[in-house]
Structure formats: structure tokens, C-alpha cells
Amino acid sequence: MISGIYLDVSESLPSEFPEEEIIETSLKILISYFEKKLDKKYEVSLSIVNDEEIRLLNKEYRKKDSKTDVLSFPMLAEDEFPDTGESTMLGDIVISYETCLSQSIEIGHSLKDEFFRLLVHGFLHLMGYDHEISPEEEKKMKEKEDEMLEILEKEGL
Secondary structure (H helix, E strand, O other), X not given: OOOEEEEEEOOOOOOOOOOHHHHHHHHHHHHHHHHHHHOOOXXXXXXXXXXXXXXXXXXXXXXXXXXXXXXXXXXXXXXOOOOOOOOEEEXXXXXXXXXXXXXXXXXXXOHHHHHHHHHHHHHHHHOOOOOOOOHHHHHHHHHHHHHHHXXXXXXXX
């Protein structure tokens, strides 16, 4: 049922970083979870960039001239998940591998764990979750993040 995953890696990544095949598999699992619930087909684009590239995107689209760990660019509003029978592009996720690496060291867990946390976080934004709206929405998103990370862990990722 999954229609498309578009992965763009513009940099050489550290060896501890998940391989492209594992990244694609994790995205398929995340998409599949929502496809089953909503009975629709989805596509998503993921770019892995450096801190300078994500800073420029953050400046251009969020008017924040600083690096960040993950950006999401939803193509649909929360209530706009059309039932056309064709696949729907959810949007783009952009992750800075440099910030991912530094945060993994700072937090004290693996680079892989931090990457999947950022991937799930960005993906949930594409699905309409937004932790910046209210404390209630932040709690709801955190619970869904934990649920999705548990699913990926059960899949051996």
C-alpha cells in the first residue's frame, strides 16, 4: 500500500548512522501505521543535511536564523487527508545529521536512537501533531512519539 519514500542524503554520514535501507524501512513502518488507520496511501520525502543547510531552511521558512535538529514541511492541513484512491504526499522531513550527532552525545544515547527520535518527531508533524500549540498537544504528541518509537524498536530498528 505504501507508494513512495524519497530519501536524499547530501553528506557523508558517520558510520554509526542508520543505513539508507534501515531508514527507508523505518519510514515504511511509520507510514504503514497511519495508512492502516486511515486506509490511504502516503508518500514522504526525507533529506539528511548538515547544520548550515538546516539553518538556512530554518531562516527562510521559520524566520529563525539558527540551526535546529529537524524541520517538517507538511503538504496537508490536519483535516486535509483526501481520499482520492491515489497516494498523497504528506510532506518533507529535514534532519541535520550534525545536530543529531551532538544531541545524541549530550543526551547520552546512541546516534541511531536520536535519529529515530527526530524522524518520528518530524513524521508526526506531517501527520498534524504540533507540540507548540498547547501543553495538552505537547503531551499528546509525546505519547504518540513514544508509541511510534516502541513500534520501531519491536521491529528491530
